[in-house]
Amino acid sequence: xxxxxxxxxxxxxxxxxxxxxxxxxxxxxxxxxxxxxxxxxxxxxxxxxxxxxxxxxxxxxxxxxxxxxxxxxxxxxxxxxxxxxxxxxxxxxxxxxxxxxxxxxxxxxxxxxxxxxxxxxxxxxxxxxxxxxxxxxxxxxxxxxxxxxxxxxxxxxxxxxxxxxxxxxxxxxxxxxxxxxxxxxxxxxxxxxxxxxxxxxxxxxxxxxxxxxxxxxxxxxxxxxxxxxxxxxxxxxxxxxxxxxxxxxxxxxxxxxxxxxxxxxxxxxxxxx
Numbered sequence: 001x002x003x004x005x006x007x008x009x010x011x012x013x014x015x016x017x018x019x020x021x022x023x024x025x026x027x028x029x030x031x032x033x034x035x036x037x038x039x040x041x042x043x044x045x046x047x048x049x050x051x052x053x054x055x056x057x058x059x060x061x062x063x064x065x066x067x068x069x070x071x072x073x074x075x076x077x078x079x080x081x082x083x084x085x086x087x088x089x090x091x092x093x094x095x096x097x098x099x100x101x102x103x104x105x106x107x108x109x110x111x112x113x114x115x116x117x118x119x120x121x122x123x124x125x126x127x128x129x130x131x132x133x134x135x136x137x138x139x140x141x142x143x144x145x146x147x148x149x150x151x152x153x154x155x156x157x158x159x160x161x162x163x164x165x166x167x168x169x170x171x172x173x174x175x176x177x178x179x180x181x182x183x184x185x186x187x188x189x190x191x192x193x194x195x196x197x198x199x200x201x202x203x204x205x206x207x208x209x210x211x212x213x214x215x216x217x218x219x220x221x222x223x224x225x226x227x228x229x230x231x232x233x234x235x236x237x238x239x240x241x242x243x244x245x246x247x248x249x250x251x252x253x254x255x256x257x258x259x260x261x262x263x264x265x266x267x268x269x270x271x272x273x
Contacts, residue, residue, distance in 0.1 A: 035153075039186045042273055044149035047194055048073040050266050059141040060134055062125045065254045069117055069125055072141045073148050074197045081116040086206045090155075090197075091117075097151045103144060106136040156193040159201045163217045166203050175220045181231035187272035188232045195219065195239060198266070209249035218242045236270045243267070 035043060045054075051074060052058035062069040068079050071091050078091035092115045098105055112118070118133070119125035128134060141148070160183075164175050182188030195216055200207060202215020212218070219239045226234035247260040 035186065035189055039189070039273075040149060040153070042186070043153075043190045043193055044073065044145065046190060046269060047149070047152065047197065048145065050194065050198070050269065051075040056138065056142050060138045062119075062122045064122070065252065065258075066122070069119065071137070073145055074152050076148075078117045080118075080120050081114070082120075086204070086208070088200050088204060088207065093155075094148065094151050097154070098144065098147060101147070103147055106133070106140050108133050109137065109140075152197045153193060156196045159196045159216060160192070162203060163201055163215075163220065166201075166217060167221070171221065174224070175217075178220050178223050178231060178234075182235060185232065185272060187270065188235070190273075191232060191235050191239075191270040192216070194266075194270070195235075199243070209246055209251075212245060212249060214242050214246040232270060232272065236267050239267050239270070240264055 048054050051070075052061075059073070060069065060071055061075070067083050067085055068077050068089075070076065071078055072094065074090070076091035076094050077085075077087055077089045079085065079089050095105055095109065095115060109115075119128060160179055164172050164179065167175050179192070182192055200215040202213040202217035202219075204213075204215075207213060207215065219235060219242050222238035222241050223231075223234045225241075226237050229237070243263045244260065247256045247263075250256065
């Protein structure tokens with residue numbers, strides 16, 4: 001097989017990433033979210049850079065100010081037992097995705113019941129850095145990067161039709177047109193895939209501050225203010241508006257002072273390759 005780049009030439013590799021593209025058709029297919037192998041390689045590398053600066057040690061991480069660790073190239077959220085945050089938890093879904101495709105997970109991870117993060121807080125996590133569990137988890141996440149791209153892509157594909165269906169009836173046609181314009185290019189497809197992984201679909205009622213969400217649905221709606229611009233430019237500016245609003249609505253200063261600048265920098269990668 002011809003190599004398409006270092007990112008997907010991991011243990012699971014590009015073949016695992018292409019599993020999603022071979023799944024039965026879904027409603028999202030009408031938006032044409034299909035990528036060539038080279039484009040998929042590029043998207044995965046961009047997400048890894050966005051979340052981890054392409055550093056393996058960042059594959060198992062716990063951000064300051066958060067109540068949960070973030071894992072893998074997509075920094076998938078994993079809640080400890082008893083933690084109830086308004087954000088969609090995504091790491092257990094990755095574990096299930098791996099098992100469904102016959103990909104082995106670390107033994108201790110497979111034995112967890114319920115599948116909660118075993119560290120109660122960030123200080124406990126930091127104190128456990130030399131434990132074999134963290135080393136094995138980091139190695140597994142390093143070895144299965146292609147699988148993680150497939151998981152991220154599958155979530156994004158499913159999300160597109162769900163987001164349109166959740167919008168008010170009078171907005172659905174315009175949202176569909178915006179999605180069709182975005183998925184027509186590699187840069188637009190990357191922006192959609194990354195944003196869903198980054199900030200979610202915007203469909204969970206509790207995932208709001210002061211009643212306002214920050215997911216893909218809200219960004220697509222905000223694009224109405226930038227109709228004269230090319231779709232990817234409009235998406236990037238709309239996402240900046242939505243994330244700035246989230247930070248301004250947040251109770252914690254850390255979102256405005258430390259996180260928002262990084263979010264806005266990330267949005268600047270939403271351009272054509």
